[in-house]
Amino acid sequence: MSAASTITAEAARRRTFAVISHPDAGKSTLTEALALHARVIGEAGAVHGKGGRRGVVSDWMAMERQRGISITSAVLQFAYRDLVINLLDTPGHADFSEDTYRVLTAVDCAVMLLDAAKGLEPQTLKLFEVCRHRGIPVITFINKWDRPGQDPLALLDEIEQRIALKPTPLSWPVGIAGQFHGVIQRGDGVMTAFHRTPGGATTAIEERVEPVEAAQRYGPDWQRAQEELELLELTGADHDQGEFLAAKTTPVLFGAAVANFGVRQLLDALVAYAPPPGPRPVTDGDPRPVTAPFAGFVFKIQANMNKAHRDQVAFVRICSGRFTRGMTVLHGGTGRPFATKYAQQLFGADRETIDEAYPGDVVGLVNATALGIGDTLHEGPSVRFPALPSFTPEHFAVLRSPDTATYKRFRRGVEQLDAEGVVQVLRSDRRGEQSPVLAAVGPMQFEVAQARLEAEFGVRTTLEHLPYEVVRRTDPAGEDLLRTMAGAEVLTRVRDGALLALFTSNWRMRAIADNTRGLSLAPLL
Ligand code: GDP
Numbered sequence: 001m002s003a004a005s006t007i008t009a010e011a012a013r014r015r016t017f018a019v020i021s022h023p024d025a026g027k028s029t030l031t032e033a034l035a036l037h038a039r040v041i042g043e044a045g046a047v048h049g050k051g052g053r054r055g056v057v058s059d060w061m062a063m064e065r066q067r068g069i070s071i072t073s074a075v076l077q078f079a080y081r082d083l084v085i086n087l088l089d090t091p092g093h094a095d096f097s098e099d100t101y102r103v104l105t106a107v108d109c110a111v112m113l114l115d116a117a118k119g120l121e122p123q124t125l126k127l128f129e130v131c132r133h134r135g136i137p138v139i140t141f142i143n144k145w146d147r148p149g150q151d152p153l154a155l156l157d158e159i160e161q162r163i164a165l166k167p168t169p170l171s172w173p174v175g176i177a178g179q180f181h182g183v184i185q186r187g188d189g190v191m192t193a194f195h196r197t198p199g200g201a202t203t204a205i206e207e208r209v210e211p212v213e214a215a216q217r218y219g220p221d222w223q224r225a226q227e228e229l230e231l232l233e234l235t236g237a238d239h240d241q242g243e244f245l246a247a248k249t250t251p252v253l254f255g256a257a258v259a260n261f262g263v264r265q266l267l268d269a270l271v272a273y274a275p276p277p278g279p280r281p282v283t284d285g286d287p288r289p290v291t292a293p294f295a296g297f298v299f300k301i302q303a304n305m306n307k308a309h310r311d312q313v314a315f316v317r318i319c320s321g322r323f324t325r326g327m328t329v330l331h332g333g334t335g336r337p338f339a340t341k342y343a344q345q346l347f348g349a350d351r352e353t354i355d356e357a358y359p360g361d362v363v364g365l366v367n368a369t370a371l372g373i374g375d376t377l378h379e380g381p382s383v384r385f386p387a388l389p390s391f392t393p394e395h396f397a398v399l400r401s402p403d404t405a406t407y408k409r410f411r412r413g414v415e416q417l418d419a420e421g422v423v424q425v426l427r428s429d430r431r432g433e434q435s436p437v438l439a440a441v442g443p444m445q446f447e448v449a450q451a452r453l454e455a456e457f458g459v460r461t462t463l464e465h466l467p468y469e470v471v472r473r474t475d476p477a478g479e480d481l482l483r484t485m486a487g488a489e490v491l492t493r494v495r496d497g498a499l500l501a502l503f504t505s506n507w508r509m510r511a512i513a514d515n516t517r518g519l520s521l522a523p524l525l
Pocket of ligand 1: 021022025027028079143144146256258259350
């Protein structure tokens with residue numbers, strides 16, 4: 001096979017996705033349930049890896065070793081049927097986190113995981129909005145059907161009404177939430193009955209039940225499911241691949257991750273419908289095909305993953321070409337050559353270097369301190385992918401270290417957090433070097449920043465919340481004009497040198513803007 005056709009074939013068998021959900025909906029459980037279906041990746045062109053994931057149960061680690069699948073807090077890669085599945089983790093805080101959103105720039109599809117009893121929850125809605133904004137197709141998995149929950153039609157209605165996404169169920173549950181017998185495949189009307197295995201330790205036992213037999217066995221539950229299916233037919237809620245890829249409809253599946261019910265069906269839906277990596281938009285010119293020379297972008301940076309190593313890993317999503325370990329690529333920002341000999345598929349207790357990777361895959365570059373979030377790595381002529389979304393901060397606080405002896409470490413730590421995009425760091429002459437202002441989308445980011453400074457850099461810090469709520473981009477003239485105004489302040493964002501004007505309220509901002517000639521204020525995006 002020619003190099004280009006190998007890349008085309010390898011890209012076509014990749015599915016790269018993330019799960020979007022509200023805490024407690026069952027994301028970790030689903031991840032483990034998916035991995036029960038995993039095959040070790042061993043064939044040429046894919047990666048055999050094993051590794052540790054922090055904070056997982058020990059039998060999971062054991063299983064991981066046994067099966068040789070690779071699990072990290074960033075990416076879970078495994079083979080299923082003929083495909084290579086990359087599941088990117090979205091760090092789950094019950095709070096806005098820019099980190100989570102950036103992961104969504106590196107996926108081709110998302111699985112929206114709902115708790116059958118709770119339906120759409122706040123964090124799911126926020127994450128869904130990011131998917132919508134980026135046009136990412138979404139498959140819906142309604143979880144916890146093994147216990148009492150809402151009516152299935154009501155759940156579909158909620159999705160359609162609240163987020164204007166048309167649900168097109170692929171399967172339909174037999175038995176109300178809490179009494180789950182199995183699902184009917186909408187295509188052929190055949191039922192798959194689920195039977196638990198002890199402790200859910202393996203994949204569920206599935207039994208194919210023909211309609212006549214199912215009607216006898218499940219009586220009223222079967223009848224009810226048939227009536228609901230008829231209603232669905234009337235509303236034309238059928239899967240349409242074009243509409244799904246246009247992010248207008250969402251295929252829906254029902255299951256119980258804890259018992260592994262419906263999980264294989266979810267994987268099959270990913271195989272059948274989730275898009276493989278395709279041409280990637282660039283800022284100038286036509287979208288870059290997967291067969292173009294190697295290119296990828298950094299969507300996540302994480303430091304000190306491993307205490308023993310004290311390192312920084314830059315995670316690169318490959319968009320085109322073939323990645324081989326040790327290849328020298330160019331750094332999009334500076335045009336400098338960048339050696340990748342420390343490329344790793346993952347990290348953790350057991351490190352595993354990788355030999356090659358393809359579009360859709362994620363490689364971790366260790367100690368790539370020259371790389372920043374959003375940076376491009378490429379072969380051949382320069383390529384630029386659209387900037388990663390930067391979220392508009394709404395919380396601001398001055399960070400200080402009371403102990404001047406640790407100032408150097410304080411400064412290094414703050415630089416690190418800035419590089420990782422944990423928070424945005426702002427400075428001004430007025431406040432001075434020692435008092436950076438942290439800007440965050442949600443207040444939890446401050447807690448994460450402080451905890452990490454203490455744990456990883458040994459610096460205790462104090463935080464003084466500032467009364468600002470609104471931010472706009474301004475220019476040097478604006479900085480001068482705002483210098484003496486009450487309820488406003490201008491700071492420089494360290495990351496890109498942007499001048500940001502902060503205001504105590506929208507009202508204050510408008511009052512100042514209306515009364516100040518020559519003041520330029522623009523939204524941050
Ligand atoms: P996460 O916060 O989204 O990662 O949620 P977890 O995977 O930690 O699950 C939260 C809780 O829901 C745990 O107690 C799980 O055992 C439970 N859970 C997850 N999936 C199911 C399911 O299908 N059925 C039931 N009954 N419980 C589940």
